[in-house]
Amino acid sequence: MIIEPRMRGFICLTAHPTGAEQNVKNQIEYIKSKGAIAGAKKVLVIGASTGFGLASRITSAFGSDAATIGVFFEKPPVEGKTASPGWYNSAAFEKEAHKAGLYAKSINGDAFSNEIKRETLDLIKADLGQVDLIIYSLASPVRTNPNTGVTHRSVLKPIGQTFTNKTVDFHTGNVSEVSIAPANEEDIENTVAVMGGEDWAMWIDALKSENLLAEGATTIAYSYIGPELTEAVYRKGTIGRAKDHLEATAFTITDNLKSIGGKAYVSVNKALVTQASSAIPVIPLYISLLYKIMKEEGIHEGCIEQIQRLFQDRLYNGSEVPVDEKGRIRIDDWEMREDVQAKVAALWKEATTETLPSIGDLAGYRNDFLNLFGFEVPGVDYKADANEVVNIESIK
Ligand code: NAD
Numbered sequence: 001m002i003i004e005p006r007m008r009g010f011i012c013l014t015a016h017p018t019g020a021e022q023n024v025k026n027q028i029e030y031i032k033s034k035g036a037i038a039g040a041k042k043v044l045v046i047g048a049s050t051g052f053g054l055a056s057r058i059t060s061a062f063g064s065d066a067a068t069i070g071v072f073f074e075k076p077p078v079e080g081k082t083a084s085p086g087w088y089n090s091a092a093f094e095k096e097a098h099k100a101g102l103y104a105k106s107i108n109g110d111a112f113s114n115e116i117k118r119e120t121l122d123l124i125k126a127d128l129g130q131v132d133l134i135i136y137s138l139a140s141p142v143r144t145n146p147n148t149g150v151t152h153r154s155v156l157k158p159i160g161q162t163f164t165n166k167t168v169d170f171h172t173g174n175v176s177e178v179s180i181a182p183a184n185e186e187d188i189e190n191t192v193a194v195m196g197g198e199d200w201a202m203w204i205d206a207l208k209s210e211n212l213l214a215e216g217a218t219t220i221a222y223s224y225i226g227p228e229l230t231e232a233v234y235r236k237g238t239i240g241r242a243k244d245h246l247e248a249t250a251f252t253i254t255d256n257l258k259s260i261g262g263k264a265y266v267s268v269n270k271a272l273v274t275q276a277s278s279a280i281p282v283i284p285l286y287i288s289l290l291y292k293i294m295k296e297e298g299i300h301e302g303c304i305e306q307i308q309r310l311f312q313d314r315l316y317n318g319s320e321v322p323v324d325e326k327g328r329i330r331i332d333d334w335e336m337r338e339d340v341q342a343k344v345a346a347l348w349k350e351a352t353t354e355t356l357p358s359i360g361d362l363a364g365y366r367n368d369f370l371n372l373f374g375f376e377v378p379g380v381d382y383k384a385d386a387n388e389v390v391n392i393e394s395i396k
């Protein structure tokens with residue numbers, strides 16, 4: 001089967017297994033090239049199939065020889081339809097992990113549900129006994145609360161007033177003005193219910209109550225802050241309220257973990273092209289300008305470079321974990337550098353459909369977006385037949 005990208009709006013409907021496999025292999029090679037990390041040995045990654053979660057799984061396995069259990073929500077391939085990219089990523093990850101003699105099993109389903117939590121707890125109990133690191137890296141537009149049965153949908157809206165600014169359709173390169181009407185209270189509550197910390201706390205409660213957390217266990221979730229340019233729609237918008245809640249939850253989880261000497265962290269990560277961030281208005285324009293500047297300065301990173309630095313220099317640096325005044329780990333430090341932000345802000349003013357291809361890294365954005373789906377990956381022969389049946393070894 002020859003597989004080509006098929007776009008609909010902000011999503012790509014197809015994914016390429018060979019390209020996804022190559023992406024995973026490249027990330028593994030990167031981690032190996034940076035040397036061993038004195039990290040956790042039994043790791044649960046919730047949201048393990050793409051983006052920061054996949055990078056966390058790869059860094060744990062190939063940086064610290066960790067056994068990993070990955071939880072994610074992906075579509076397996078069916079007759080005439082490719083799998084979702086995270087399926088192929090996970091198939092490739094398990095293949096490589098098993099080749100290296102590492103324990104790796106995966107669970108595909110809704111991490112917000114009681115059933116998937118149950119399945120995961122049982123697997124830990126049977127195979128690992130306990131875990132010592134739990135990565136929480138879900139990005140989802142919807143969550144059904146298992147206790148109330150209510151389905152919440154998140155929205156990306158400003159709070160208080162209409163927000164108007166530039167945005168780019170990265171497929172066409174068209175820069176236009178977008179206006180987003182403010183959220184109401186219900187929008188805010190729903191977004192916090194989906195992307196806030198409630199489910200993270202539920203996972204840790206469940207693990208702790210069944211004695212599945214090792215002494216000194218650490219858990220970490222990912223957040224974002226970003227610049228003034230995107231503040232109204234991001235950090236001071238509905239999603240920002242959810243991130244405030246997630247960050248506050250780190251403190252309540254840490255309290256809960258005192259009895260086992262454990263700790264919860266939030267790491268603030270850099271803006272990157274992922275399926276989640278591509279859907280947020282204004283962010284793709286910001287990212288395409290940011291990439292241009294960070295590449296020029298030689299400080300550009302992808303998910304794997306970010307997480308490698310998080311583990312090596314922050315979490316497992318052999319001494320105290322450096323945090324900001326709000327207790328957060330900051331690996332968005334290079335993005336937020338004053339000189340970088342000043343340059344992005346200046347370019348923002350000049351950005352139009354005509355100027356963006358030269359002042360911004362629109363090509364880099366598009367390339368990264370296609371890479372998410374396994375396309376345009378160097379070294380992959382897209383004219384060759386791609387494998388139609390790709391299994392994840394641990395999923396029957
Ligand atoms: P992503 O879309 O690449 O990954 C999301 C993961 O969650 C996937 O593994 C997916 O399968 C899984 N998932 C989604 N819904 C699920 C469900 N119901 N059950 C089980 N698994 C489910 O996203 P990402 O960009 O890596 O985001 C991960 C975290 O990092 C988020 O909290 C996000 O806000 C944060 N973050 C992202 C950026 C960025 O620019 N992309 C920057 C900073 C922080």
Ligand code: NA
Pocket residue numbers: 047048049050051052053054137138139
């Ligand atoms: Na992720």
